[in-house]
Amino acid sequence: MSARRLLVVADDFGIGPETSRGILDLMRAGVVTGTVLLVNAPTAEDAVRRWRAAGGPGDLGWHPNLNLDRPVSAPGAVASLVCRGGGFAPLGVLMARLATGGVRYRELVRELDAQLGRYRELVGADPALINGHKHVHVFPLVRRALAEVLAARRLRPYVRRVIDPVSCLWGVPGARGKRLFLGALGAWAARRQRRAGFPGNDALAGITDPRWVRDPQFFARWLARVPGRVVELAVHPGHRDETLIGRDCTATDGQVQRRTDEQALLSAPEFARACAGAGFDLCRPSRAWDLRTEAARAA
Numbered sequence: 001m002s003a004r005r006l007l008v009v010a011d012d013f014g015i016g017p018e019t020s021r022g023i024l025d026l027m028r029a030g031v032v033t034g035t036v037l038l039v040n041a042p043t044a045e046d047a048v049r050r051w052r053a054a055g056g057p058g059d060l061g062w063h064p065n066l067n068l069d070r071p072v073s074a075p076g077a078v079a080s081l082v083c084r085g086g087g088f089a090p091l092g093v094l095m096a097r098l099a100t101g102g103v104r105y106r107e108l109v110r111e112l113d114a115q116l117g118r119y120r121e122l123v124g125a126d127p128a129l130i131n132g133h134k135h136v137h138v139f140p141l142v143r144r145a146l147a148e149v150l151a152a153r154r155l156r157p158y159v160r161r162v163i164d165p166v167s168c169l170w171g172v173p174g175a176r177g178k179r180l181f182l183g184a185l186g187a188w189a190a191r192r193q194r195r196a197g198f199p200g201n202d203a204l205a206g207i208t209d210p211r212w213v214r215d216p217q218f219f220a221r222w223l224a225r226v227p228g229r230v231v232e233l234a235v236h237p238g239h240r241d242e243t244l245i246g247r248d249c250t251a252t253d254g255q256v257q258r259r260t261d262e263q264a265l266l267s268a269p270e271f272a273r274a275c276a277g278a279g280f281d282l283c284r285p286s287r288a289w290d291l292r293t294e295a296a297r298a299a
Contacts, residue, residue, distance in 0.1 A: 003229060003279070004228075004229055004230075004231065004278070004279045004280045004281065005229065005230045005231070005280065005281060005282075005283040005288045006033075006223070006231050006232075006233060006275055006278075006280035006281065006282050006283065007033055007034060007201065007230070007231070007232045007233065007282075007283055007284070007285045007288055008026075008031060008032050008033050008034070008233045008235060008266075008282060009032070009033070009034045009035065009036065009061075009129065009131070009160070009232055009233070009234055009235065009285065010023040010026065010027075010032045010034070010035040010036075010235050010236065010237055011035070011036055011063060011131065011133070011234060011235070011236055012036075012038060012063065012133070012236060012238075012248075013035040013036060013037045013038065013047050013051070013060070013063070014037045014038045014039070014041045014043055014044035014046075014047035014048070015038050015041050015043070015068075015241075015244065015247075015248060016041075016043060016238070016241040016243035016244050017043050017046065017047075017241065017243065018238060018239040018240060018241035018242075018243070019237075019238030019239070019241045019244065019259060020043065020046075020047040020050060020238075021050070021238075021239055022237050022238035022239040022259070022260075022263045023035050023237060023238060024050055024051060024054055024057070025239075025263075025267075026237055026263070026266055026267065027051075027054070027057040027058040028054060028057050029267070030057075030282065031266050031267070031271065031272075031282070032058055032235065032237070032266070033058050033059065033282050033283060033284045033285065034058050034059035034060070034061060034128065034129050034284055034285045034286075035051075035058060035059070035060060035061070036060075036061040036062060036063035036127075036129065036130070036131055037060060037061065037062055037063055037119060037122070037123070037127075038063045038065050038068065038069075038133060039062065039063075039065075039072065039115050039118040039119045039122060040065060040068075040069050040070060040071065040072050040115065040118070041065075041068070041069055042069070042243075043243075044122060045122055048060075048122045048123055058284060059128040059129055059284045059285050059286050060123060060127070060128060061127040061128050061129030061130055061131070061157065061158075061285070062115070062116060062119045062127035062129075062130050063130075063131065063132070063133050064112055064115055064130065064131075064132045064133065064136065064137060064142075064146060065088070065115065065132070065133040065136075066081060066088055066094055066108075066111070066132075066133070066136050066142070067088050067089065067090055067091040067094050067133065067134060067136070068088060068133060068247065068248055069087060069088065069247065070082075070086055070087050070088065071086075071088060071111050071114070072111065072114040072115050072117075072118050073110055073111045073114045075087075077107070077110060078107040078108075078110060078111045079104075079107070080097065080102060080103045080104040080107050081094070081103065081107055081108070081111060091134050094136070095139075098139050098141055098142070103141060105141060105144075105145060108141060108142060108145035109145045109148055109149060112142075112145055112146055112149045113149045113152070116149055116150075116153070126153070126155055126157065127155075127157050128157060128158065128284075128285060128286040129157055129158040129159070129160070129285040129286065130146075130150075130157050130158070130159050130160070131159065131160035131234075132146075132160075135160075135162055135182050135186070137159070137160070137189070138162050138182060138185040138186045138188075138189040139185060140185075140188070140189075143189045143192065143193075147192075147196060150198075156197055156198055156199070157198070157199075158198070158199045158200060158285040158286060158288070158289065159193050159198040159199070159200050160200065160201065160204065160232060160234070161186060161189070161190040161193060161200040161201050161202075161204060161232075162182050162183065162185070162186025162189070162190070162204050162207075163183065163186055163187060163190055163201070163202070163203050163204050164179045164180075164182070164183040164186070164203070164204060164207065165203050165225075165226060165227055165228075167225050167226070167227060168203070168205060168222060168225050168226050169183070171221070171225045172221050172222050172225060173212060174208035174209055174211075174212035175207060175208050175209045175212070178207065178209075179207050182207065186204070199285075199288070199289035200230075201228070201230050201231055201232040201288075202227070202228030202229055202230050202231060203226050203227055203228040203231050203232075204231075204232050204233075204234060205222040205223065205226045205231060205232070205233045205234070206219075206222060206233045206234040206235055207234060209254075209258075210253070210254030210255055210257065210258035210261075211254065213258050213261040213262055213265065214261055216265070216268075216270070218265060219233070219265055219266070219271055219274055220270065220271075220274035220277075223274045223275060223277075223278040223280065224274070224277070224278055226278075230288050230289075231280070232285070235262055235266060236258065236259055236262055237259055237260075237262040237263040237266055238259035238260065238262075238263060239259075239260065239263060240256060240257075240259075240260050241256065241259065242256070244256055
């Protein structure tokens with residue numbers, strides 16, 4: 001058995017019907033090993049029903065969300081997180097509020113706890129893995145609130161560590177400014193996640209912008225360069241989903257096409273060959289930590 005584990009985690013399960021269908025297709029094919037649910041999305045309940053009907057072909061986790069659709073809490077109870085109309089503030093507004101002290105900590109805790117409660121209501125279990133929508137879990141105030149919510153329920157799930165190694169940052173083009181910013185926050189958050197005892201990955205691959213996914217070698221290039229024994233590949237596949245336009249993206253920013261491009265790349269036989277060539281075995285996030293512990297004991 002290979003010494004390296006690759007966790008292929010599809011973000012945004014439940015965001016729209018065709019996105020969820022694409023993720024489930026890849027799960028059934030054994031390519032995607034875990035996905036995370038946007039519990040406040042309009043089609044979240046249907047996505048869970050479909051995942052369950054498919055036999056739970058991969059891990060299901062929670063995608064804490066603070067910038068898409070409406071909060072689970074009453075908008076008035078989380079006023080520092082919403083805009084006029086009661087929907088979440090866009091990501092840029094949220095980041096500005098976090099940077100200037102405009103987000104109230106107790107409201108963050110309230111909304112994250114409500115979302116976790118909604119996850120348990122929909123799924124009937126605790127999440128196997130967690131990562132934030134748009135990586136918001138690496139922002140210090142959000143990370144602290146999430147840690148408080150999980151500690152109150154005595155949960156220690158797998159939590160994504162946003163660690164973009166230098167070998168990938170300079171060897172894999174695409175979104176380098178965003179990756180530098182997220183990597184700096186992610187390294188800080190990862191140290192605290194380790195100290196708190198949360199399982200996680202050694203490195204994260206796959207962060208990019210839409211145009212780079214058109215390259216047939218996109219995933220192969222990442223896998224050939226990323227170090228670590230437990231690596232997470234963050235992916236955003238899906239079939240064409242018009243319900244995302246005006247909610248998660250615009251009609252012209254390329255994000256809808258990006259999902260279909262990733263769907264095609266992950267479905268192609270070249271992806272399996274790239275995994276094998278880099279020495280990876282595909283693994284569910286819930287199992288990766290156990291395998292590493294077993295390997296360490298055997299050594």
